[in-house]
Amino acid sequence: MSLTEKNLQNLPAASQNTKAAAGKDTLLYVALSQNPLTWLLVGGQKNSAMNQKADSLDATDKSSGNWAKKVPGMLSWTIDYDGLLIQNDDSLTILNYCYRNRKPVFIRQEYPDGSYRTGWANITGYNDSNASDAIQTLKMTLEGYGAISDIQTTDAATIATPTLSVVSKATTDKTITVTPTDCTIRSLIDETEQPLIANTDYTFAEGVLTLKGTYLSTLAVGTKTLTAKFAAGSIAITITVTAAA
The missing domain is CATH 2.40.30 (Elongation Factor Tu (Ef-tu); domain 3)
Structure with a gap:
């Protein structure tokens, strides 16, 4: 019997109903x-x-029994x-x-x-x-040193405008707004799966993602996609780099 791609895609699948977290x-x-x-x-x-x-x-006192x-x-x-x-x-x-x-x-x-x-x-x-x-x-x-807080819940991260336009070789920082403001970015990676370096290529604080001009100035003319990874999912950020006039 020669298995087809369809046979492989239709193999029996285990139920994924566990509530355990990795x-x-x-x-x-x-x-x-x-x-x-x-x-x-x-x-x-x-x-x-x-x-x-x-x-x-x-x-315990004398009336406590055994x-x-x-x-x-x-x-x-x-x-x-x-x-x-x-x-x-x-x-x-x-x-x-x-x-x-x-x-x-x-x-x-x-x-x-x-x-x-x-x-x-x-x-x-x-x-x-x-x-x-x-x-x-x-x-x-x-x-x-004092209390640890109760567990704080937060909504999934969203970016209303996940796009940027920059001019080639320009060294100006660019910002993107992320909500909610108490979320964190777990990583920011480029199209080759290379992670950007926090505090060097970008910063993130209270819902503001800042892409550093020193990083943006290295991008070639064209379109580049970064992936911001959050706890509850990922968001693609598109950067359009145009040639300087």
């Missing part, structure tokens, strides 16, 4: 600035386990971070600086649907592993 799509961000609030995706991350607990207080009575005390949270040690990554530079200078960092843990938590944390452990037969890795412990 852990790889939960991401950790660190704040670069507060006004405007600018988030940087932590580079090389593999796991950012969130642990929440309450102190256990003993409320069983102890425990009540919750102060609440606390930590993140046990595990990832690759990426050289010259801005987010890791911030985390290392804050660790060495005993400064709290403002973090955002974002889930696959775009919902998120935020909070201040101090870095109390910063450990890199550099065995000769393995990839260099980084483990950190971030301990909450």
Whole structure:
């Protein structure tokens, strides 16, 4: 029997009704600035386990019988971070600086649907592993400085006008408005699947995507498409480059 393309396309398919979420799509961000609030995706991350607990207080007295009575005390949270040690990554530079200078960092843990938590944390452990037969890795412990927020929900990202027109070799920055303003861009890639570099080729803060003139000036005359990837989907951005007069 010779299988056709139609046979292959009609193979039995498993039901895709699971509500489980892939852990790889939960991401950790660190704040670069507060006004405007600018988030940087932590580079090389593999796991950012969130642990929440309450102190256990003993409320047992002589009338308690044979069983102890425990009540919750102060609440606390930590993140046990595990990832690759990426050289010259801005987010890791911030985390290392804050660790060495005993400064709290403002973090955002974002889930696959775009919902998120935020909070201040101090870095109390910063450990890199550099065995000769393995990839260099980084483990950190971030301990909450106050509360971690409740989970905040956000709508899917939209761009009303996903087009730009630029003049070849011009070095002027161009902006695009994204809603809602509390979403994040997970990556921005070009037609060859090459990612643009955050804080170098573009910035994103509070719903404003800024494509840097230094990047735009490298584009050849013609049409170029960038893909902005968000938690809940992707949006194509078309850039038309015209020759200078």
